Amino acid sequence: MAEKNKLISLDNVCKYFNVGHGKTLKAVDGITLNIYKGETLGVVGESGCGKSTLGRVVMGIYHPTSGKLEYEGQEVNLRKTKDRFQYSKKAQIIFQDPYASLNPRMTVGDIIAEGMEIHNMYTKEKRTQRVYELLDTVGLNKEHANRFPHEFSGGQRQRIGIARALAIEPEFIVCDEPISALDVSIQSQVINLLKELQERLGLTYMFIAHDLNIVKYISDRIAVMYLGNLVELAPSDDIYAHTLHPYSQALLASVPIPDPDKEAQKRAQVLSGDVPSPINPKPGCKFAGRCPKACDRCRAETPALREIRPNHFVACHLVQPE
Ligand SMILES: Nc1ncnc2c1ncn2[C@@H]1O[C@H](COP(=O)(O)OP(=O)(O)OP(=O)(O)O)[C@@H](O)[C@H]1O
Numbered sequence: 001m002a003e004k005n006k007l008i009s010l011d012n013v014c015k016y017f018n019v020g021h022g023k024t025l026k027a028v029d030g031i032t033l034n035i036y037k038g039e040t041l042g043v044v045g046e047s048g049c050g051k052s053t054l055g056r057v058v059m060g061i062y063h064p065t066s067g068k069l070e071y072e073g074q075e076v077n078l079r080k081t082k083d084r085f086q087y088s089k090k091a092q093i094i095f096q097d098p099y100a101s102l103n104p105r106m107t108v109g110d111i112i113a114e115g116m117e118i119h120n121m122y123t124k125e126k127r128t129q130r131v132y133e134l135l136d137t138v139g140l141n142k143e144h145a146n147r148f149p150h151e152f153s154g155g156q157r158q159r160i161g162i163a164r165a166l167a168i169e170p171e172f173i174v175c176d177e178p179i180s181a182l183d184v185s186i187q188s189q190v191i192n193l194l195k196e197l198q199e200r201l202g203l204t205y206m207f208i209a210h211d212l213n214i215v216k217y218i219s220d221r222i223a224v225m226y227l228g229n230l231v232e233l234a235p236s237d238d239i240y241a242h243t244l245h246p247y248s249q250a251l252l253a254s255v256p257i258p259d260p261d262k263e264a265q266k267r268a269q270v271l272s273g274d275v276p277s278p279i280n281p282k283p284g285c286k287f288a289g290r291c292p293k294a295c296d297r298c299r300a301e302t303p304a305l306r307e308i309r310p311n312h313f314v315a316c317h318l319v320q321p322e
């Protein structure tokens with residue numbers, strides 16, 4: 001994609017948490033990445049690998065411990081209140097849990113209008129009108145504005161979460177596992193709504209998920225994360241046709257298949273062991289302890305993310321440019 005279409009850039013971004021006793025948890029550990037206007041970047045990886053932390057850094061909830069975040073070529077300094085406030089008008093988030101993410105004591109109308117109020121957008125009457133329009137946009141109706149979140153199903157609550165994110169007319173939305181708490185029957189409705197809104201409003205998404213099937217359907221490019229690092233980044237079609245990193249291969253192979261016996265067998269073969277702790281990680285490739293191809297070099301030297309095929313980046317010593 002052309003350089004001029006770059007919306008967000010991360011340059012060696014780290015987010016560390018101090019977890020006491022002199023220990024540091026490296027949730028995001030040096031990520032360099034561009035997000036282009038109008039695209040959906042899928043982010044996948046096992047639980048605890050840093051997807052949500054990355055999403056929170058990108059949308060400005062967390063200050064990076066080090067590294068640089070740029071929006072349309074301008075550095076965003078999240079320590080400055082003014083920068084943070086301005087950025088919060090451009091970047092929004094839709095959370096995984098539609099139950100916990102809506103204030104139970106506020107009406108749906110107030111929840112959706114809150115961001116517009118904070119950013120001093122429109123008159124009160126116009127805000128009410130916008131709330132009705134937004135409810136309509138996400139497949140609900142104006143009568144829902146005076147009700148409370150507990151009166152809605154999970155799918156409807158996620159629609160309210162989407163309306164809230166859209167209210168301040170953001171350009172970029174982090175969708176942090178927005179459908180994983182929903183019934184399978186409702187998941188595709190919410191995905192289709194997100195896709196339709198993207199086309200209509202020209203939105204850019206970072207779409208976080210465990211499920212590689214869903215990411216494939218919605219993403220233009222996919223980033224695979226392992227323990228705070230990017231291990232593979234490529235256009236969707238290419239990553240499925242040429243899965244190059246051993247961890248991505250294992251993740252893809254562990255996409256559920258219909259026969260439960262075969263599935264158990266397959267999972268056991270490909271991804272044994274849990275994600276190791278991100279606290280004080282060992283040097284070398286972080287996947288070495290679980291990688292069937294690991295050699296001495298892997299335990300000593302951290303592999304850099306390199307372009308192996310056009311626009312296809314991989315961090316593995318054994319994968320050589322084609
Ligand atoms: N505020 C925090 N303080 C300390 N540790 C944190 C904090 N937030 C996240 N972590 C840790 O950072 C690591 C990455 O967490 P994160 O929530 O980003 O993972 P994830 O990939 O989103 O996982 P999941 O798929 O389960 O949502 C985990 O080890 C987590 O325990």
Ligand code: SF4
Nearest residue numbers: 285288291298316317
């Ligand atoms: S660098 Fe080594 S341990 Fe890491 S993924 Fe590649 S082969 Fe496996």
Ligand SMILES: [Mg+2]
Nearest residue numbers: 051052053176
């Ligand atoms: Mg998460």
